[in-house]
Amino acid sequence: MTYKITALPGDGIGPEILEGSIEILEALAKKFEFEYDLVTKDFGGIAIDKHGEPLPPETLEACQNSDAILLGAVGGPKWTNPKNRPEHGLLGIRKSLKLFANIRPTIVTEATAHLSPLKESLVKDTDFIIVRELTGGLYFGEPKYFNENQAVDTLTYTTEEITRIAHIAFKLALKRKNVVTSVDKENVLSSSKLWRQTLEQVSKEYPDVTLNHLLVDACSMHLITNPKQFDVIVTENLFGDILSDEASVIPGSLGLSPSASFGESGPSLYEPIHGSAPDIAGQNKANPSGMLLSLAMCIRESLHQPECAQHLENIVFNTINEGIATKDLGGSYSTSEVFEAIKKSI
Numbered sequence: 001m002t003y004k005i006t007a008l009p010g011d012g013i014g015p016e017i018l019e020g021s022i023e024i025l026e027a028l029a030k031k032f033e034f035e036y037d038l039v040t041k042d043f044g045g046i047a048i049d050k051h052g053e054p055l056p057p058e059t060l061e062a063c064q065n066s067d068a069i070l071l072g073a074v075g076g077p078k079w080t081n082p083k084n085r086p087e088h089g090l091l092g093i094r095k096s097l098k099l100f101a102n103i104r105p106t107i108v109t110e111a112t113a114h115l116s117p118l119k120e121s122l123v124k125d126t127d128f129i130i131v132r133e134l135t136g137g138l139y140f141g142e143p144k145y146f147n148e149n150q151a152v153d154t155l156t157y158t159t160e161e162i163t164r165i166a167h168i169a170f171k172l173a174l175k176r177k178n179v180v181t182s183v184d185k186e187n188v189l190s191s192s193k194l195w196r197q198t199l200e201q202v203s204k205e206y207p208d209v210t211l212n213h214l215l216v217d218a219c220s221m222h223l224i225t226n227p228k229q230f231d232v233i234v235t236e237n238l239f240g241d242i243l244s245d246e247a248s249v250i251p252g253s254l255g256l257s258p259s260a261s262f263g264e265s266g267p268s269l270y271e272p273i274h275g276s277a278p279d280i281a282g283q284n285k286a287n288p289s290g291m292l293l294s295l296a297m298c299i300r301e302s303l304h305q306p307e308c309a310q311h312l313e314n315i316v317f318n319t320i321n322e323g324i325a326t327k328d329l330g331g332s333y334s335t336s337e338v339f340e341a342i343k344k345s346i
């Protein structure tokens with residue numbers, strides 16, 4: 001079977017980390033003897049410049065006809081029109097492909113604990129997954145507008161939206177340590193009251209899984225003071241966005257954290273959790289690890305090559321442990337030097 005992949009490099013450091021990762025995929029496919037067809041499409045700010053919109057129909061169609069999508073990052077100071085921003089393309093693709101479940105893992109082994117700015121003893125053996133609801137909540141709620149005197153965003157969740165993401169979290173926990181921590185703001189938000197109530201309801205179908213609840217403000221503290229307590233964290237769109245950037249500090253850098261987004265069916269999307277990093281774009285300084293670990297998730301989940309995925313993950317961490325790392329991890333290597341070292345290891 002030849003899998004179809006659409007690559008969306010996007011803006012800023014997006015092309016820098018995705019183009020090198022595509023070369024790594026080529027090398028891995030040769031070694032592990034599998035085939036794929038890859039097309040690259042305009043997306044984000046570059047698509048606004050070339051086609052007048054961040055998610056042109058041709059790009060969406062290519063994604064819809066793919067098994068997997070690899071995405072760099074979008075956005076930047078050049079595109080500030082509130083009605084036509086690169087970020088709208090990102091929300092658009094997630095909604096159009098119904099990618100409601102965003103999986104963001106945080107893993108720290110004995111070998112990688114030294115990379116964290118936090119105490120090694122505190123982070124060693126951390127292994128949790130944030131399951132972020134990705135197509136509801138504040139980013140999508142209507143009405144949404146701003147004028148001179150007032151701005152409105154709407155936070156809406158339905159029982160159906162909460163139920164389907166809850167099932168993802170519980171099923172994941174069954175394959176892990178059987179603990180789900182649901183994060184909300186139930187003390188003040190109506191949507192969080194429904195969230196908590198629905199999580200309790202769904203939990204009845206998973207008697208072997210323990211369900212805990214945390215308010216989001218306290219969770220943000222627990223995450224970096226005792227990250228080992230978590231197994232699966234499930235939360236709504238905005239909280240998951242914020243908590244996952246915070247969680248990226250635990251293994252060492254925002255540039256290290258991967259993600260995968262799934263729907264009920266259709267293509268899945270793989271992207272690092274960081275943005276286009278305009279402050280370092282074009283300088284060959286970006287850490288490509290988050291992109292490469294997202295590629296590994298793609299190879300495992302969409303290309304069904306678990307050995308290859310494991311091989312890539314091992315190489316990414318071995319390379320860093322050999323000291324071949326970018327500045328965000330305390331190293332002095334460029335993006336292209338890291339890619340070269342990884343290619344050699346394959």
Ligand SMILES: NC(=O)C1=CN([C@@H]2O[C@H](COP(=O)(O)OP(=O)(O)OC[C@H]3O[C@@H](n4cnc5c(N)ncnc54)[C@H](O)[C@@H]3O)[C@@H](O)[C@H]2O)C=CC1
Nearest residue numbers: 073074075076254255274275276277278279280286287328
């Ligand atoms: N999935 C996406 O495409 C996302 C896009 N964005 C967009 O990206 C743009 C920039 O947003 P920021 O708030 O600056 O967030 P950012 O995630 O792009 O950068 C935050 C900080 O982390 C650093 N950083 C990020 N990725 C890195 C990497 N791979 N290696 C080394 N350092 C890295 C940056 O240099 C910066 O100092 C905005 O337009 C934002 O809307 C933000 C988050 C996600």
Ligand SMILES: CC(C)CC(=O)C(=O)O
Nearest residue numbers: 087090091139241273274
């Ligand atoms: C445009 C934002 C919602 C992107 C982002 O920060 C994310 O998905 O992590």
Ligand SMILES: [Mg+2]
Nearest residue numbers: 241242245273
């Ligand atoms: Mg984010």
